[in-house]
Amino acid sequence: MNTLDEPSLAQLAISALERTAFLIADAADVKLDAIDFEPTYFSIITYKGASAGSIYLEADEGFMRECIASLLGIEEDKVNCSSMGADALDELANIIAGMVVIELGGDDHRFELGIPTHCSQETATHLAEDRTCLCLLMSENGRLRIRWTTGTVGAIAA
Amino acid sequence: MNCHILIVDDSPILRASIKKSALMAGLDADHIHEAGNGREALEVMDDVWIDLVLLDLNMPVMNGEEFLRVKNKWPENREVPVIIVSTESNKERLAQLAHLGVYDRLHKPFEPEKLCKLLSKLLGIHA
Numbered sequence: 001m002n003t004l005d006e007p008s009l010a011q012l013a014i015s016a017l018e019r020t021a022f023l024i025a026d027a028a029d030v031k032l033d034a035i036d037f038e039p040t041y042f043s044i045i046t047y048k049g050a051s052a053g054s055i056y057l058e059a060d061e062g063f064m065r066e067c068i069a070s071l072l073g074i075e076e077d078k079v080n081c082s083s084m085g086a087d088a089l090d091e092l093a094n095i096i097a098g099m100v101v102i103e104l105g106g107d108d109h110r111f112e113l114g115i116p117t118h119c120s121q122e123t124a125t126h127l128a129e130d131r132t133c134l135c136l137l138m139s140e141n142g143r144l145r146i147r148w149t150t151g152t153v154g155a156i157a158a
Numbered sequence: 159m160n161c162h163i164l165i166v167d168d169s170p171i172l173r174a175s176i177k178k179s180a181l182m183a184g185l186d187a188d189h190i191h192e193a194g195n196g197r198e199a200l201e202v203m204d205d206v207w208i209d210l211v212l213l214d215l216n217m218p219v220m221n222g223e224e225f226l227r228v229k230n231k232w233p234e235n236r237e238v239p240v241i242i243v244s245t246e247s248n249k250e251r252l253a254q255l256a257h258l259g260v261y262d263r264l265h266k267p268f269e270p271e272k273l274c275k276l277l278s279k280l281l282g283i284h285a
Contacts, residue, residue, distance in 0.1 A: 015267070016267045019268065019269055020175075020266070020267035020268070021175075068171065071171060071174075071175050072171070072174055072175060072178065073178055084170075084171055087169055087170055087171045088171045089174050090169065091169040091171055094169070094216065094245060094266070095245060095266045097245065097266050098244075098245020098246070098247065098265075098266055099245075099267070101245075101247065102247045107247055107248065107249055108197060108248075108249065109248070110248045110250060111248065112250065113216050115168070115216065115217075115218055144237040
């Protein structure tokens with residue numbers, strides 16, 4: 001079974017964004033570049049099987065607006081973030097989690113992904129205490145933070 | 159182009175994105191149908207003749223695998239080709255799905271152009 005580090009997690013997410021939405025993002029400094037980061041969209045997806053864990057995403061409105069516009073091929077000012085933002089982040093969580101389990105050995109080991117769900121900031125704080133790997137991506141207009149944790153499915157469900 | 163396709167995915171935004179690719183491939187907007195899970199998909203297939211199903215696996219209510227098993231019990235729908243559009247990567251599970259009549263699979267994330275080409279090839283349309 002493989003594992004992930006911050007650069008590899010960031011690279012997976014960058015690749016997912018490029019391939020799904022033609023959205024270009026770069027890895028940023030998790031601490032320095034997150035000082036005034038104010039995420040408004042949250043999503044979590046768990047997986048179980050050969051190992052268990054979760055992917056937790058936090059994004060600000062600028063990032064989600066850019067992501068949705070790229071995904072649908074529309075102008076950013078036409079994006080209704082309040083109606084589409086949460087769904088778009090859920091789908092992104094699903095895609096990144098799918099890539100993570102492949103990286104962990106998903107071709108040969110069986111994993112089962114859960115359904116992505118919106119997540120409150122309180123849960124985000126709780127999960128932060130149990131983080132395994134964290135990365136921050138910057139697009140032109142916003143930021144996305146990704147947290148991968150392992151062995152926490154039971155804790156999350158509780 | 160008279161082909162009707164059915165996009166089955168619990169994410170409205172992903173359905174919209176797939177629909178965009180289908181339009182690029184030359185399908186008429188009126189011939190692109192959507193369902194949020196397997197059960198809704200079966201309801202659509204009860205009403206409309208579908209030529210191709212683009213199916214997510216990981217969905218609430220009725221997932222993609224359950225949908226395939228029910229669909230295959232209907233003689234009129236058994237032969238309708240299905241393309242899996244999913245994050246699933248496990249060889250064993252994908253082999254099981256192949257036995258349920260899955261024609262091809264598109265792994266998420268995928269380039270819209272790839273879906274467009276696949277639709278053009280399968281439905282014999284030229285964008």
